[in-house]
Amino acid sequence: MQTILAPMEGVIDAEMRALLTSLGGFDRCVTEFVRVTEQRLPAKVFLRYAPELEQGGVTPSGVPVYLQLLGGNPRAMAFNAQRVAKLEPAGIDLNFGCPSKTVNRSDGGSILLREPQRVFDIVKAVRDAVDPSIPVTAKIRLGFSNADHLLEIAHNIAVAGANELCIHARTREDRYKPPAYWHLVKPVQRTHCLPITINGEIWSVEDALQARAVSGCTGVMLGRGVLRFPQLAAQLRAYDLGQGFEEFDWFGLQSRITDYLNSTQKRHKYFVGGRAKQWLGFLLRRYPQAGELFHRIKRLRFADEVLAEFDAFAAESKTTGYATVKTGPEPHAMELVKP
Ligand SMILES: Cc1cc2nc3c(=O)[nH]c(=O)nc-3n(C[C@H](O)[C@H](O)[C@H](O)COP(=O)(O)O)c2cc1C
Numbered sequence: 001m002q003t004i005l006a007p008m009e010g011v012i013d014a015e016m017r018a019l020l021t022s023l024g025g026f027d028r029c030v031t032e033f034v035r036v037t038e039q040r041l042p043a044k045v046f047l048r049y050a051p052e053l054e055q056g057g058v059t060p061s062g063v064p065v066y067l068q069l070l071g072g073n074p075r076a077m078a079f080n081a082q083r084v085a086k087l088e089p090a091g092i093d094l095n096f097g098c099p100s101k102t103v104n105r106s107d108g109g110s111i112l113l114r115e116p117q118r119v120f121d122i123v124k125a126v127r128d129a130v131d132p133s134i135p136v137t138a139k140i141r142l143g144f145s146n147a148d149h150l151l152e153i154a155h156n157i158a159v160a161g162a163n164e165l166c167i168h169a170r171t172r173e174d175r176y177k178p179p180a181y182w183h184l185v186k187p188v189q190r191t192h193c194l195p196i197t198i199n200g201e202i203w204s205v206e207d208a209l210q211a212r213a214v215s216g217c218t219g220v221m222l223g224r225g226v227l228r229f230p231q232l233a234a235q236l237r238a239y240d241l242g243q244g245f246e247e248f249d250w251f252g253l254q255s256r257i258t259d260y261l262n263s264t265q266k267r268h269k270y271f272v273g274g275r276a277k278q279w280l281g282f283l284l285r286r287y288p289q290a291g292e293l294f295h296r297i298k299r300l301r302f303a304d305e306v307l308a309e310f311d312a313f314a315a316e317s318k319t320t321g322y323a324t325v326k327t328g329p330e331p332h333a334m335e336l337v338k339p
Helices: 014-022 043-049 051-055 074-086 101-105 109-114 116-129 150-159 182-191 205-215 224-228 232-241 250-263 271-283 288-297 303-320 331-337
Strands: 003-005 028-035 065-070 091-096 136-141 164-168 196-199 219-222
Touching (some): 003 232, 028 043, 043 051, 051 065, 065 074, 109 136, 196 205, 205 232, 224 271, 250 271, 271 288, 271 303, 288 303
Parallel strands (some): 003 219, 065 091, 091 136, 136 164
8 A cells, every 4th residue: 555755746755755744644755857859968967856864765764765857768767867866866766747838848757658668668678777676667647649559559668677566547638637547557457566656636545546546546646635635645544444534624734834934944045935836726715814824924035034923923823722633534534535
């Protein structure tokens, strides 16, 4: 019952991985993609995306981090993977899912799904280039405009020697539009022996159970659902183990978000403000307090003013009792969707 934290460019950086994995329930993370062209990238580029490589390739709570490469040239992917391998990563993931026009125009991401043979060539080149002890995984969508070649793509990835496959159950044309077509993954799951993880549109434990049941996969990858509800993986793990689960109140959650923001202070002067607004934008769908705080910081730009507003809001929440408001579904609601 593996749970993976999804890679999200511009959102899930090393500091975020540190925070989210500290909450429990995750077995693995994947970095934001590193774009590979013809160049041999220096080690410092990989270390920038995955500073965890200097700490044994794991987050501070010990969760392995796979470094993700994106590119369309098998040879270039192979020699860059070799460089990554020297840094002893927990694993290398290959991105065949990015829908961005810019990325697709430069021969990377989901556009490669139109060429199943090239997907094979890339996976094989990387697999052959690095020591077998380093897992090589692939992340795909159902296809580019439709899912017609899904079985062929998955087959090619399996025979090229990938250790695992994650399928975001939408095509590139679907972008991020709901729903995710979890059921289309079931035939792949039946046909291939490599472990497959299901991804897309999992916002709650109920969704995770449905996605597992409908796709036949035991592993799930969680993306935006974790931004809205940071304890989602921990709640899923507690459910799987039949253990109790306690959700933070807003105050508990806000203090962790503040720790995250503080840990990014060495970045660009607008970084903290940008990330705070971005994350509150996800959280407000579940926590009304996040909406209120978002409103209070939306015009602020500098880290110190944003953090001061966070502190003021926390102090007020404490005295008004607002922080103790519990949100979200009652745990017993999950019993209804047991697979
Ligand atoms: C802002 C953003 C950035 C993303 N960056 C990456 C990335 O760097 N690599 C990747 O493989 N997928 C990336 N994805 C896709 C996610 O990993 C995931 O497949 C997608 O969000 C669907 O899962 P979800 O519905 O649980 O969010 C990104 C998605 C979003 C929304």
